[in-house]
Amino acid sequence: MPIIILIATILLPPLGVALKHGLNKDFLINLILTIILFVPGLIHAIYVNYVR
Secondary structure, eight states: OHHHHHHHHHHOHHHHHHHHHOSSHHHHHHHHHHHHOHHHHHHHHHIIIIIO
């Protein structure tokens, strides 16, 4: 399962966050960042899933 979350985080950042943490505030923040631009959403998803 961790490899699927990693692939989802890179390809679709909100999906990676949702798979690991569910549909909470982190998902909504990531969705908004990804809609604005892809790179901020990707950075946030990596931070939420692997740093924090």
